[in-house]
Amino acid sequence: MEILKQIPSHSLSVVSRRTGDEYILVPVTENIADMDSIFTLNETGAFIWETIDGRKTVEEIIHIVVNEFEIDDATATKDVIDFLSSMKKFLIITVQPLPSDNSSGTKNEKL
Amino acid sequence: MKSYNLNIAGYIIRIESDENEFELKPSSRFIRSIVPGENHEVLVRVHPNAYLLPENAEKVFSAPVIDEINFITNNESKEFWSVYCIDSKKYFIRTVYTNMNNQSEVTLEFSLCSKEWDLWIESVAEETDPLAYPLDGLLLYYLTVINSDIMIHASGVNYRGRGYLFSGISGKGKSTMANIWKNDGAKIIHDDRLIIRRIDKEYFFFNTPVYDNDEPLNSPLSRIYLIDHGRKNKIVPVYGATAVIMVLANCIQHNWARDIIARRVESVSAMCQNIPVAELYFKPDSTIIDFILDNE
Numbered sequence: 041m042e043i044l045k046q047i048p049s050h051s052l053s054v055v056s057r058r059t060g061d062e063y064i065l066v067p068v069t070e071n072i073a074d075m076d077s078i079f080t081l082n083e084t085g086a087f088i089w090e091t092i093d094g095r096k097t098v099e100e101i102i103h104i105v106v107n108e109f110e111i112d113d114a115t116a117t118k119d120v121i122d123f124l125s126s127m128k129k130f131l132i133i134t135v136q137p138l139p140s141d142n143s144s145g146t147k148n149e150k151l
Numbered sequence: 152m153k154s155y156n157l158n159i160a161g162y163i164i165r166i167e168s169d170e171n172e173f174e175l176k177p178s179s180r181f182i183r184s185i186v187p188g189e190n191h192e193v194l195v196r197v198h199p200n201a202y203l204l205p206e207n208a209e210k211v212f213s214a215p216v217i218d219e220i221n222f223i224t225n226n227e228s229k230e231f232w233s234v235y236c237i238d239s240k241k242y243f244i245r246t247v248y249t250n251m252n253n254q255s256e257v258t259l260e261f262s263l264c265s266k267e268w269d270l271w272i273e274s275v276a277e278e279t280d281p282l283a284y285p286l287d288g289l290l291l292y293y294l295t296v297i298n299s300d301i302m303i304h305a306s307g308v309n310y311r312g313r314g315y316l317f318s319g320i321s322g323k324g325k326s327t328m329a330n331i332w333k334n335d336g337a338k339i340i341h342d343d344r345l346i347i348r349r350i351d352k353e354y355f356f357f358n359t360p361v362y363d364n365d366e367p368l369n370s371p372l373s374r375i376y377l378i379d380h381g382r383k384n385k386i387v388p389v390y391g392a393t394a395v396i397m398v399l400a401n402c403i404q405h406n407w408a409r410d411i412i413a414r415r416v417e418s419v420s421a422m423c424q425n426i427p428v429a430e431l432y433f434k435p436d437s438t439i440i441d442f443i444l445d446n447e
Contacts, residue, residue, distance in 0.1 A: 055409060057416045062392035064420065066399075066412055078399065080392035 044102070044117075048124055048133045049094035056089070063089050065132055079132065084109065088123055092133060098124065152176075158186040158367060160346040160357035162294050165191035166281055170199050176278035180360040184367050193266045193294065195259075197281045202258040202271035208235040208243055212407040232285055239408060240264070242293075248283050250276065259286060263297050263410075291346065291359055292403060296411050299418045301347040302403040307356045307370060310337040314370035315443065316345065316356055317431070318401040319378045327435050328378060335440050340368045344403070347372060347422065354426055374427050374447070377401065381432025384442040394428040395420050 050056065055066040063081040081089055087108060091101050098120065106116045127133040152175055154167040163186070168175055175197060177185065212234040232246035244259040253274065261268040268290075270281055282290065295302045305318035306325040310332060317328045329342040341358035348355055354372040358365060377389075377397050389397055399419050404412075433439045 055412045055416055057413070057420055059395055059420045059424070060391045064392050064395055064416060066416060068409055068412060078396045080396060 042137075043121060044097060044099035046098050046135045046137050047094065047096065048092045048098065048101070048127075048135050050089075050092060051132050051134050054132050058086065062086055065089075067131060077130070079130065084119070085123060088120060156186050156188055156191055157181060157184045159184050159291060159359055160294075160300075161348060161350070161355075161369070162193065162291070162298075163188075163191045164290070164294075165189075165194045166197060167194060168197040168199075168281075170197075173199055173275045174278045176280055177282065178280045179363045180365050181280075181282065183364060184360050193268060195268045195270050195281070195290070197279075198269060198271045199275040199279075200271060201256055201273040202243075202260070204235055204243055204245070204258070205237060208237050208241075210234070211236045232289065234407065236408070239410070244286065244289050246285060246289075248272065248286075250283075257283075257286060259290065261293060263293070287360070288344075295346055296414055298348070299414055300349070301415070301418050301422065303345055303347060303398070304343065304401050304403065305345050305356075305375075306342040307340040307345050307358075307372075308332040308337040309340060309370035310335070310440075312371070313373040314340075314356060316347075316372060316375045317378045318375060318398065320401065323378050324380055324433065324435065325378070328433070328439070331435065331437055331439060335437060338368070338370070340370050349422070354422060372426055374429070376429055376431035376443075378431045378433060381434065383432070384434055384439055385432040386443075386446050387430040387432075389428050389430060391423075394423045397430075398423060398428060 053068045055068060057064045061083040063086045065079040065081065067077055088101065088105065091104050102113070102116045102120045105111070105120055106113055109116070124133060124135070128135055153169070154165065155175065155177065157164045157166065157177070166175055210233055214231045214233065216229045216231045232244060235243040235245065240262060242261050242263070246257050248255045248257050255275070256273040258271045259268060272279060272281065292302055303318055304320060304325070305316045306329040307314065307316045308329060317325055319325055326342045329339050333339050340356060341361070344359060344361065345356045346359060348357065355369050356372050357369040358367065375398060395416070399416065402415060402419065404415055
């Protein structure tokens, strides 16, 4: 899956704050915070959020999740990709392909 | 007068004019907030003329006139007040004071880093209240931002030394709740809008001058209830991030700058780690008082 080679980053248009084991995410669009669309991440979501650093690929993030939560590859892959898809849909993360993949036509592939 | 100090929510605000042509005359809602002394937290210099915004000032927020008639909110296209910004450092609030059919353009220039602000009023009368609506609330709002405090839609009461805050949007029962407690001897801090501050590791809530002759009041904060009407009294505690976002939704916020949003989220998160938060569904009668006290 080419998705696995993509690199997610935190969007600059979100304010995040850890509280206990959870995270609060406030999207900021056109300089205005959308207080009707505040997100909270549970412990697992918070872990994935903290693992996203703009350098690790999706595949690497899945590997880290497998080790952290001792779950199988298939479950972790589905959970991480579902999570990232939702985050991308709400503009909370951005995704870019690995530079070396630019020529392979994956640039426009969507999570 | 040429200058006076206000103590609002513990903020000492000095209003000062060095012009001779006009007198500063705070309206009656501020009278009981005037305090003696020279020390102040923020100085507002009042100038009796219009202010031309710098060309590089960018409009970052605009609030429409909002009319609420029979519980129907109507956002008119007319602008009520707006905020301009230069490089996220210097801010300008612009609005209009209407007095005796005379409209006067008003500009407050301020910075989140400076404690000396300037207020220009286009055409002043011989006696002018420099902090007319809506500028008074806006000025206080930005003081809460600077101090990492919280301005919230809520009624608040002090009952036998305990402070209860009932938060909710219009129509959820803030005033109703305040009146129920008042009838049982509680001290009403305010029935609509409060400022919450952390002072020496303890949280307090304060009223602000809204009505004529409002007396400055405050109370320690013991609990926050997010209220709604119900068929029976019911408390549902909320924790962690859920509590934070529910309280945030009721805070007064002009969320046009990342750093302001971040400060607000930070302040509310810290408060929710110290103060219990719960949803409260209530019947509008005195049974709610014992219900709350029994469930503490």
